[in-house]
Amino acid sequence: MSNSYFQRDRDWHPPALTPTYKTSVLRSPRHALLSLPTTLSEETGPVFGHDILGPLDNDLIRNFAKDGAEAIGQRIVVYGRVLDETNRPVPGALVEFWQANAGGRYRHKKESYLAALDPNFGGCGRAITDAEGRYEFRTVKPGAYPWPNGVNDWRPAHIHFSVFGNAFAQRLITQMYFEGDPMIWQCPIVMTIPDRAAVERLVAGLDRNATIPMDSLAYKFDIVLRGRRSTLFENRPEGN
Amino acid sequence: MVQRLDYLKESPSQTAGPYVHIGTNPNWVEITGVWKEDLGLVLVGPETQGERILIEGIVTDGAGAPVRDALIEIWQADAEGLHNSPAETRGRFDPNFVGWARQPVAEADGSFRFETVRPGQVPYPDGRMQAPHITVWIVARGINTGLHTRLYFADEAEANAKDPLLLRIPEPARRETLVARRSERDGMPVFTFDIRIQGANETVFLDM
Ligand SMILES: [Fe+2]
Numbered sequence: 498m499s500n501s502y503f504q505r506d507r508d509w510h511p512p513a514l515t516p517t518y519k520t521s522v523l524r525s526p527r528h529a530l531l532s533l534p535t536t537l538s539e540e541t542g543p544v545f546g547h548d549i550l551g552p553l554d555n556d557l558i559r560n561f562a563k564d565g566a567e568a569i570g571q572r573i574v575v576y577g578r579v580l581d582e583t584n585r586p587v588p589g590a591l592v593e594f595w596q597a598n599a600g601g602r603y604r605h606k607k608e609s610y611l612a613a614l615d616p617n618f619g620g621c622g623r624a625i626t627d628a629e630g631r632y633e634f635r636t637v638k639p640g641a642y643p644w645p646n647g648v649n650d651w652r653p654a655h656i657h658f659s660v661f662g663n664a665f666a667q668r669l670i671t672q673m674y675f676e677g678d679p680m681i682w683q684c685p686i687v688m689t690i691p692d693r694a695a696v697e698r699l700v701a702g703l704d705r706n707a708t709i710p711m712d713s714l715a716y717k718f719d720i721v722l723r724g725r726r727s728t729l730f731e732n733r734p735e736g737n
Numbered sequence: 738m739v740q741r742l743d744y745l746k747e748s749p750s751q752t753a754g755p756y757v758h759i760g761t762n763p764n765w766v767e768i769t770g771v772w773k774e775d776l777g778l779v780l781v782g783p784e785t786q787g788e789r790i791l792i793e794g795i796v797t798d799g800a801g802a803p804v805r806d807a808l809i810e811i812w813q814a815d816a817e818g819l820h821n822s823p824a825e826t827r828g829r830f831d832p833n834f835v836g837w838a839r840q841p842v843a844e845a846d847g848s849f850r851f852e853t854v855r856p857g858q859v860p861y862p863d864g865r866m867q868a869p870h871i872t873v874w875i876v877a878r879g880i881n882t883g884l885h886t887r888l889y890f891a892d893e894a895e896a897n898a899k900d901p902l903l904l905r906i907p908e909p910a911r912r913e914t915l916v917a918r919r920s921e922r923d924g925m926p927v928f929t930f931d932i933r934i935q936g937a938n939e940t941v942f943l944d945m
Contacts, residue, residue, distance in 0.1 A: 501862065504944065505747065505882075505944060506746070506747065507944065509746060509747065509749055510747075510749050510750045510881070510882050511749065511750065511751070511881035511882060512881065513880070513881055513882065515881060518752075518879070518881070520878050520879030521752075521879045521880070521881060522799070522879075523798040523799040523800050523802075523879070523934075523935060524798050524799070524804065524877065524878075524879035524880050524934050524935070525799075525879075525880075525881075525934070525935060526884070526934060526935055526939055526940075526942050527799075527935055527936075527939060528911075528939055528941070528942075530942050530943060530944035531902070531905060531906065531941055531942070531943050531944065532943075532944040532945070533901075533902060533905065533943065533944070533945050534862055534945070535862075535945050536859065536860070536861055536862060536867065536945075537814075537820065537824075537825070537859050537860065538812070538813075538814070538820075538859055538867070538870065538872055538887075539872065539945050540824055541812075541820035541822035541824045541825055542812060542822055542824070542837075543812065543821070543822070543835060543836065543837035544821075544822060544823060545776070549772075549776070551771075551772055553771075554771070554772060560771045561768065561770065561771055580745060581745075582744050582745050582746070582747055583743075583744065583745075584743050584744070584745050593760045593761060594760060595756065595757070595759040595760030595761075595763075603756045603759060604759065604766075604768055605755075605756045605758070605759055605766055606766060606767065607755065607756075607806075608756070619759075619763065619768045619770075619771050620759050620768070621759050621760050621763045621768060621771055622771075623760075623772075657751075657753065657754060657756075657757070657760055659753070659757075659760055659761060663822075663823070663824060664822075664824060665812045665872055665874070666945065668810075668874060668883060669747070669748060669750060669883075670750060670751070670752075670753045670757070670876055670883060671748050671749065671750055671751045672751040672754075686751065686752060687751075689751075689752075689881050690749050690751075695746070695749040696749070698746065698748055698749060699748065699749060699751070720748050721745045721746060721747050721748045722747065722748070723747055724744070724745075
């Protein structure tokens with residue numbers, strides 16, 4: 498069976514060199530990437546069992562909070578599916594997420610933004626997709642924050658995502674934005690993505706049907722990983 | 738009208754940013770108590786089969802400065818060339834070897850260090866054997882899409898000379914950027930693999 502993964506569409510992803518996002522200038526290779534079909538080294542990947550998960554791993558409101566307290570901020574549920582490019586669910590995918598608190602401040606020793614830390618908010622969580630590729634977590638909506646790039650650049654509210662599919666070829670890190678946020682279109686990091694339609698794939702929709710009444714808003718965010726060929730026709734030299 | 742194809746587009750990548758460790762290695766950045774141990778810290782245990790080796794290197798940018806906030810992941814076959822993955826159909830992998838690890842580089846100098854075992858050989862899709870290698874993946878602030886490369890071993894010259902991927906790199910100097918230098922420390926082979934994101938001796942990065 499020939500079942501290599503589809504080649505990444507490098508015109509859809511951001512290019513390596515994006516001078517308006519200044520840090521990319523010295524951190525972008527100048528040579529062309531070497532393009533090759535995937536081999537078993539890329540078609541396999543680590544698998545994480547549900548046994549690594551603790552009960553609060555997908556609850557950022559409570560997983561760092563002390564003594565029954567809760568994180569401060571707009572309560573939201575983020576949910577969605579991990580699919581591949583052939584529109585099939587990716588079960589067993591480890592999804593890791595991290596974010597700033599409701600004021601736009603990260604809990605990190607190198608963070609210098611003046612917004613206050615929330616003693617009850619750590620900012621990390623993780624989930625593993627079920628048989629239909631579904632994941633969900635509860636958190637507070639992160640705040641926007643300023644960052645040193647231009648003199649007055651701000652990141653729109655966002656949540657970072659790291660996803661392991663079933664193969665290392667599917668490894669992906671990306672960010673989720675929130676429907677209706679005008680700051681999305683002013684962000685140099687968002688704008689590294691050349692195609693507006695591609696950016697829109699990272700904007701989670703507000704889902705009124707999934708809100709928890711008197712409790713939390715809900716946002717839906719589907720993630721698509723690389724898909725793979727599946728053909729019965731072999732393409733191998735004689736004798737193999 | 739022709740039938741519509743039902744493909745989806747891959748979610749576009751975005752930089753991991755400067756605080757990737759909050760999500761991947763929270764304990765390392767002092768976010769403790771959420772989960773006990775960060776994933777991927779250890780590759781080998783006492784039961785793991787194969788020759789123990791060390792992989793070391795630094796990550797540098799186009800000015801030669803260390804990329805202090807980088808996160809590195811590696812993925813490899815076991816000593817027999819089998820992967821600890823449901824997609825592995827050629828045989829039974831070593832149950833005492835996960836084959837995956839990740840690590841934030843040291844803030845001081847951008848260095849990393851993995852203790853692992855030398856991987857066995859894995860076939861190319863056409864049936865030829867690939868030289869032993871380790872998949873390496875680097876993300877950091879300023880890297881818009883994770884950089885994928887491979888580590889090969891300097892003391893596998895014969896296998897390297899026939900490796901389908903290395904053979905696709907015409908310039909010997911470029912090919913050399915994927916071959917980790919061998920030395921020894923306390924009787925253990927040490928392979929040095931410096932990752933130069935840009936500039937002189939820029940590492941070959943892959944689109945696979
Ligand atoms: Fe961020």
